[in-house]
Amino acid sequence: MLAGVPAGGPGPRPGRDAAGYRHGVLPDPLDEYPIHQSPLSMSRVATSDRNFYDRNYFNAFDQSGQNLLISGGGYYPNVGVKDAFFSLRRGDRQWTVRFSDAIDHRELSPHVGGWRLEIREPLHKVRLVCEHERLSADLTWDGSFPSILEEPHLLLNGRQRPILDAQRFAQLGSWSGSIEVEGESIEVDPSRWLGSRDRSWGIRPTGDADPPGREADNPNQGFWWLYVPMRFETFALMVILQEQPDGYRTLNDARRVFADGTVEQLGWPRVEFQYRSGTRHPEKAAIHLTTPNGRPLVVEVETMTFQALHVGSGYGADPEWSHGQWKGPGWVDFRTYDYADPEIAGRVPWGVIDHAASAMCEGEPGLGLFEHASIGRHDPTGFTDFMSVAP
Numbered sequence: 001m002l003a004g005v006p007a008g009g010p011g012p013r014p015g016r017d018a019a020g021y022r023h024g025v026l027p028d029p030l031d032e033y034p035i036h037q038s039p040l041s042m043s044r045v046a047t048s049d050r051n052f053y054d055r056n057y058f059n060a061f062d063q064s065g066q067n068l069l070i071s072g073g074g075y076y077p078n079v080g081v082k083d084a085f086f087s088l089r090r091g092d093r094q095w096t097v098r099f100s101d102a103i104d105h106r107e108l109s110p111h112v113g114g115w116r117l118e119i120r121e122p123l124h125k126v127r128l129v130c131e132h133e134r135l136s137a138d139l140t141w142d143g144s145f146p147s148i149l150e151e152p153h154l155l156l157n158g159r160q161r162p163i164l165d166a167q168r169f170a171q172l173g174s175w176s177g178s179i180e181v182e183g184e185s186i187e188v189d190p191s192r193w194l195g196s197r198d199r200s201w202g203i204r205p206t207g208d209a210d211p212p213g214r215e216a217d218n219p220n221q222g223f224w225w226l227y228v229p230m231r232f233e234t235f236a237l238m239v240i241l242q243e244q245p246d247g248y249r250t251l252n253d254a255r256r257v258f259a260d261g262t263v264e265q266l267g268w269p270r271v272e273f274q275y276r277s278g279t280r281h282p283e284k285a286a287i288h289l290t291t292p293n294g295r296p297l298v299v300e301v302e303t304m305t306f307q308a309l310h311v312g313s314g315y316g317a318d319p320e321w322s323h324g325q326w327k328g329p330g331w332v333d334f335r336t337y338d339y340a341d342p343e344i345a346g347r348v349p350w351g352v353i354d355h356a357a358s359a360m361c362e363g364e365p366g367l368g369l370f371e372h373a374s375i376g377r378h379d380p381t382g383f384t385d386f387m388s389v390a391p
Contacts, residue, residue, distance in 0.1 A: 028105045042106055043077070050078045051163075051206040053324065056110065056117060058128060058141065059369055060175045060188070060195040061356040065304030066090060067186070068356050069137075069179065069195075070313060071128060073110050073117060076206050076324035077103060083323060084115035085313050086130040086137065088181055089305060092339040095181055096312035097132045098321060100331040113332055123147050123171070126197075134334055139177035139188060141197065145236040146261045147171035151253040153202070155242070160214075166202030170238055172231040172257075172368065173197065196229035196369050206324035221245040222376025222386070225352060226271060228287065230299065230359050230368030234258065237299065237361070237368075239269055239287060245377040254289055256297075264292055273381060275390035280349055280374045280383070297362070303355040303370050310351030311337055311344060316373075317351045350375060 030042035038046040045052050055074035061067060073084030083100035099113030110117045114131035126141040147169045155164035174190040228239040235258050242251035254266040267290035274284040282303055289297040309315035312335055314323045320335070321327065337344050357370035376386045383389075 030106055030108070045077050047203070048078065049203050050210075051203045051324075052076065052078050052201075053166075053204050053206055054106075054201040055323070056197070056199055058195065058197045059354060059356075060139070060193055061305070061367075062192050063194070063367060065356050065358070068305045068307055068354070070307050070309070070354060071115075071130065072313070073112060073115055074323050075103060075106060075110065077106065079207050079324055079326065081207065081324050081326055082110070082112045083314070083325075083327075084110075084112045086115060086132075086135060087307060087313050088135065088179065089307050089339075090181075094307065094312060094337040094339065095135045096335050096337065097130065097135050098312075098314065098331075098333045098335075100321075100325075100327040102329055113330065123169075132332070132334060135179075135181050137177065137179040137188075139175050139179070141173050141175055141195075142190065143171045143173040144231060145172050145257050145259055147199075148238060148255065148257055148263060150198075150238065150240060151251065153200075153242075153251060155250065162203055164202075164204050166200050166204055168198045168200035170196060170198040170229055172229055172236040194231065194367050196231075198229075205322075207322060208325060220376065222378055222383075223373055224375075224378045224381075225371070225373040227371040228299075228301070228357075228368065230301075230357070230361075230366050230370075232359075232361055232364040232366040234364065237266075237289075237366075239266075239289075239299075241269060241271070243378065243380070245379065247378070247380040256291075266290060266297060277391060278389050280389055282355070282370065282372055285370070299359055299361045299366075301357050301359045301370055303357045306353050306355040308348045308351055308353050311347055315352055317347075319347075 028041050028043035053074050053076050057072040060069040068089045071086045075082045080103050082103050085098045087096040099115050101112050116129050118127040120127055124143045128139045130137045150168045150170055153164055153166045157163045175188050175193040176190040177188045179186040222245040224243045226241040230237045235256050238255050240253040243249050254269045256264040256266055270288040272286040273282050276283050285301045287299040291297050310318040314321050352373040355370040359366035
């Protein structure tokens with residue numbers, strides 16, 4: 001045996017610990033590609049902020065509005081975690097499976113547990129697979145319109161630290177393939193199953209919460225958000241609004257995208273909501289837009305089924321798990337939820353809610369996502385505190 005060369009046999013591989021995970025000695029496979037943007041290995045990101053994330057989000061729904069599927073997967077390199085979820089709602093019942101594991105290295109084809117993503121044609125065609133004995137799917141996404149980069153998302157914690165500093169691209173498209181839930185097979189026909197997706201990266205609250213520190217003396221008064229990717233026969237709409245409790249708008253992005261790639265900016269939207277009495281559940285909305293030549297453009301929206309992203313999917317105030325939270329190696333968790341259960345219904349108002357929605361714009365019918373959160377005070381809609389509801 002040569003001096004300094006270990007004999008074969010059990011033991012960790014070079015550059016890995018006893019569990020087999022890399023610890024920085026080896027280059028990342030992505031280092032082979034000309035994609036670097038900093039003098040770092042692709043195993044690292046250009047910020048040491050623990051909240052750095054890199055995520056995919058998808059939704060799919062049939063035109064009847066009775067089925068709503070939401071799935072996502074993310075990598076959190078500064079905490080060494082990757083995770084994913086796959087969630088289907090039919091009627092009042094929701095089935096959700098979650099996967100989490102340690103990051104070995106970053107991949108061109110994201111995967112964690114039984115969830116994986118294959119990029120067939122960048123910015124156009126993606127295959128999404130979920131494998132679990134009670135909820136599985138093999139789906140292919142086809143973009144119907146070009147993807148667009150949204151305006152950067154920035155939200156400060158007081159005046160000091162960004163708690164959200166992210167970039168996304170978004171796209172409208174259709175789905176094909178099949179879903180199997182509890183032994184029942186659902187055909188996903190692209191003529192009936194539509195949806196949207198976004199791809200985001202940057203800084204966003206990840207895993208276990210940071211100590212509140214000074215901000216504990218600046219209590220949160222509320223959160224208001226609206227995200228509407230909607231498709232019509234000849235165009236798609238992207239509307240994103242984020243406002244402070246007094247109505248000051250911190251994010252305004254409204255655009256119309258045509259199939260040939262032409263993009264129109266649609267001004268400063270004004271939104272009229274019809275909330276269900278005694279709640280903040282949006283049943284209808286009118287989004288007032290303005291074309292570049294000053295002409296009014298109105299989108300009439302009516303919501304259908306929904307999923308609360310903090311019920312099983314790890315967003316916001318989900319009490320069961322959150323994205324980037326370490327759950328141990330090879331973690332898999334399956335849950336079912338009943339939205340008619342008072343305990344689940346009581347959780348719904350306290351987070352971001354994704355509604356499948358129908359719409360009408362200039363005589364063209366449309367379908368898409370109506371994602372909304374209205375929590376706490378919001379002066380423009382007349383909500384004065386966390387317990388305020390529509391009359």
